[in-house]
Amino acid sequence: MDGEPAHLAATRSGYDAIAGQYAETFRAELEQAPLDRAVLAAFAELVRRAHPEAPVLEVGCGPGAVTAHLSALHLDVRGIDLSPAMVDLARQEHPDLGFEVGEMGRLDRRDGELAGLVSWYSLIHVPAPHRRSVLEEFHRVLRPGGYVLIAFQVGHDTLHLDEAFGRAVSLDFHRLQPDDVEALLDGAGFEPAARMVKAPEPSSAASQVPQCFVIARRPLGGAWAQE
Numbered sequence: 001m002d003g004e005p006a007h008l009a010a011t012r013s014g015y016d017a018i019a020g021q022y023a024e025t026f027r028a029e030l031e032q033a034p035l036d037r038a039v040l041a042a043f044a045e046l047v048r049r050a051h052p053e054a055p056v057l058e059v060g061c062g063p064g065a066v067t068a069h070l071s072a073l074h075l076d077v078r079g080i081d082l083s084p085a086m087v088d089l090a091r092q093e094h095p096d097l098g099f100e101v102g103e104m105g106r107l108d109r110r111d112g113e114l115a116g117l118v119s120w121y122s123l124i125h126v127p128a129p130h131r132r133s134v135l136e137e138f139h140r141v142l143r144p145g146g147y148v149l150i151a152f153q154v155g156h157d158t159l160h161l162d163e164a165f166g167r168a169v170s171l172d173f174h175r176l177q178p179d180d181v182e183a184l185l186d187g188a189g190f191e192p193a194a195r196m197v198k199a200p201e202p203s204s205a206a207s208q209v210p211q212c213f214v215i216a217r218r219p220l221g222g223a224w225a226q227e
């Protein structure tokens with residue numbers, strides 16, 4: 001796309017190339033992950049208690065497994081993803097749910113439209129200089145009292161892949177520090193709600209490093225405080 005940052009083109013074409021194999025490999029991931037499901041359940045309850053029936057968005061939804069899980073938790077949820085191939089797959093796998101192509105740094109949503117927003121291993125593809133503005137965009141689209149949930153691998157390094165599932169790609173996976181993510185959320189206007197760090201699981205190829213889940217809330221204030 002004209003004028004977009006280079007990392008978006010690389011991420012889009014990388015996931016377009018591997019979408020099918022990615023979906024196949026990770027389709028049942030949540031079934032093996034009780035702690036992940038506990039975090040999603042807690043998030044869903046927090047959102048429902050704050051804003052029953054208001055919309056929720058998963059940004060970077062991939063094939064839609066987490067979107068579907070959130071829907072089963074009684075959230076009115078849709079998914080967006082940068083990769084058209086991922087969005088096609090999500091639509092095929094979950095025809096009853098809504099998915100669209102979109103970029104998390106420029107969301108096609110009105111100010112304060114959403115009750116909840118989930119970035120489940122997708123902020124990991126945003127380079128450091130762009131992270132703050134992405135979180136400000138999350139803040140813009142969330143209504144006061146709304147929640148954001150961010151899942152990421154913990155570390156100081158960036159894993160770069162030139163090849164994945166036998167396909168040539170150029171994908172960067174930025175490992176993050178929980179304190180840094182919470183500081184960025186604070187800078188974007190959020191207040192902390194919860195943090196969980198899961199120890200590495202040697203038996204899982206996807207969980208060789210600690211995983212962190214951070215939940216934050218857009219503070220109540222202004223006109224919304226009257227609700």
Ligand SMILES: C[S@@+](CC[C@H](N)C(=O)[O-])C[C@H]1O[C@@H](n2cnc3c(N)ncnc32)[C@H](O)[C@@H]1O
Pocket residue numbers: 008011012015026059060061062063064065066080081082083086102103104105120121122125126
């Ligand atoms: C590691 S996958 C996670 C997919 C899904 N959330 C899951 O857990 O299975 C990362 C996904 O984020 C998407 N993504 C990365 N950067 C994005 C951006 N700036 N806007 C929207 N989606 C993005 C990728 O296309 C990819 O589908």
